[in-house]
Amino acid sequence: MKGVVVGGVSSGVGKTVATLATIRALDEAGYAVQPAKAGPDFIDPSHHEAIAGRPSRTLDLWLEGSEGMARNYARGEGDICVVEGVMGLYDGDGSSTAMVAEALDLPVVLVVDAKAGMESVAATAYGFREYAETIGREVDVAGVIAQRAHGGRHEQGIRDALPDDLDYFGRIPPSSDLEIPDRHLGLEMGAEAALPHEALSAAADHLDTERLVDVAREPPQVDPEPAGARTDATVAVASDAAFCFRYPATIGRLHERSTVQTFSPVAGDPVPECDGVYLPGGYPELHAEALASADTLTELGERAGEGLPVFGECGGLMAMSQSLSTTEGERYAMAGILPADVEMCDRYQALNHVDLEATSETLTARAGESIRGHEFHYSKASVDADARFAFETVRGDGIDGDHDGLLEHESLGTYAHVHAASGAFDRFVDRLR
Template sequence: MNGVVLAGTASGVGKTVATLAVLRALDEAGYDPQPAKAGPDYIDPSHHEAVTGKDSRSLDPWLAGEDGVRRTYWRGEGDVCVVEGMMGLYDGSEVSTARVAAALDLPVVLVVDASAGMQSVGATALGFRRYADEVGVDVDVVGVLAQRAHGGRHAEGIREALPDGLDYFGRVPPTDDLEIPDRHLGLEMGGESALSDDAVDAAADDVRAERLAAVAREPPAAAPVEAEPTGRTVAVADDAAFCFTYPTTVARLRERGTVEPFSPLAGDPLPDADAVYLPGGYPELHAADLAASPTLDAVAERAADGLPVYGECGGLMALSESLTTTDGTTHGMAGVLPAAVEMRERYQALDHVELTATRETAVAAEGDRRRGHEFHYSSATVDGDARFAFDVVRGEGIDGDHDGLTEYRTVGTYCHAHGASGAFDGLLTGTAHR
């Protein structure tokens, strides 16, 4: 499967809308597009899925390593993979879009906000191409997709301003119909506020799909990884409160065991399973319903009996004793972990994370290293006798020094892990692992 990266000059230039336009244009031109996302992200991929009907896969060498990135890439299916970048092409403290493109040896098409420029678009693209040599990253910037660009003289002026070696891949017009609402963790999810089909069609009209497909190329093959079946079942929460799940994680669980989805919001019975995974999401938007949910009561009962339960971010919040929303209302949660969680007006952590396991748990052996990412607006106040599973090497964790609050065989962490890293294998084997 050939691929191409759509990278921005900065955050906010309209990469997600440009990606949706390219996906639609490729589809209308007779190709089978596969979406993907550089870096850690659950929200932008949900918009990709709304347009294509396919899982969009996150590609991050920090989370999964280069082999993990390639394995994740090759889980997709189609003619052309369109990888949406994160932030600006070269931005990122540990991982950038440029490094993802280099790891996969994919060409880069630069998404440039052309609303107030023509010749400057060419100068910007040339600078981004040459900057790769300055920072020693093997990045192949092949051209420009003009965002918020008018047709006629404006589009033609941009095209003529591009230096030799930089191609023009079309434009996305400026229109209010292409604005996606946002909230505290970013854009609203694709299942909530997807762009209309008419708006995506209009955005795709002037994208040069055939030219994009022609420059796309195939990444290196991925090293195989063992996927020995375990016969175990993992119950995975899946609803509007627990919606931050990487497709690769679910695929890895299914390769080695059985996945039973359930909805705490709907009050579903907790499946008969060997372990429970509560991913991140928006429990703060559904706190009253979660407080009344018999499903959380069932999780608490099974956790006390020794069932392995792993909660990430939103899962940590739901496993805690209480959750206080920004209006000051406090809601009782599962009460498995000795913490009171409170939502804040400003984000409390945003970065890649590295942890070291200080004790054996259901998800890590003592000494294991875990890489992930954190992005949350809540803070947790823990009891004085609280026990932690991880020391923080990089990041904030729960208290700045520790993460992985643990009780019984339950672990709750602010760190989001990726399935390609092996972080979930302990849930499948029933024992800690290295």
């Protein structure tokens, strides 16, 4: 499957809108589009899925390694893959957009804010292309999409200024209908605030789909990963507006190796009969009252105390704690599995790729093993003096700056999100069986 990377000159330049318009344009031209996201994000992919109609693949060198990332790309389905970048093209030392594009040998379409420029758009694109050589990277900046560009003289001025070897792939016209609401972790989810299809179609009319298809390339082939042994384990996965940060590859791996049952703690669903529970991240702070009022977390706490393994990531850790306090000062009882009280803060407490070293046997790693993930959260956890940790943080902040992974009974809660390519979920399933 051929692909192209939609990179930006910076965060906030409009990569997501440009990516969604590109997906829409290719779809309307008759191409089956596989969306993907460079970096560990969960939110932008939800918007991709709302427009493309299929889950967006996660492409991150730090989380997956080069072969794991290439395999995850190859699992996609469609005629062409559109990869949205992360931050600015070269930003990030763990897995920048440029690093992803280079590893997969995909061309980059650079999104440049053209609101107040014409020749400067060309100069910016030229500089981004030439910068790759100065840092020793092979990054093919193929051309630009001009964000917030008008037609007529404005568009023609950008076209005329571009060097012959930088393509003009079109423009995204200014439109208030192409603005996605945001909150503390980023944009609102695609299921809540998907852009109107009519507005995206109007923007798509200004993109040159055939030129995009022409420059797209096929990544180098890699050998498929051997399938893991099927087990008789059943994993219950929380799935609702509070627990919505799940990688498609993770859910796919759990389905390959176990029976998966989903349930909604927000709706008060009973915990399914299972051998273990996975609580993904998400927004428990936005649904704290419903979680505290329902019986699900109470039941989960009781069953964890009886030995049911529960694995929670970030929002999952918050739900496993003794209490969750919001920025408005409201305090809600949670499952009470972990010896910690969590408090929401006005600014983020951690944002990083992380490297964790297991200090003891746990659900996702053996003692001495290292596991990579990422963290992004606005909460902080105050832990009891006798709390036990599963990991030392080689890179990242974790729970207390030096450790991550609270252990209690047979359960584990971390601030880190990990990908299936790390082997963590294979280890989880193997422990359950």
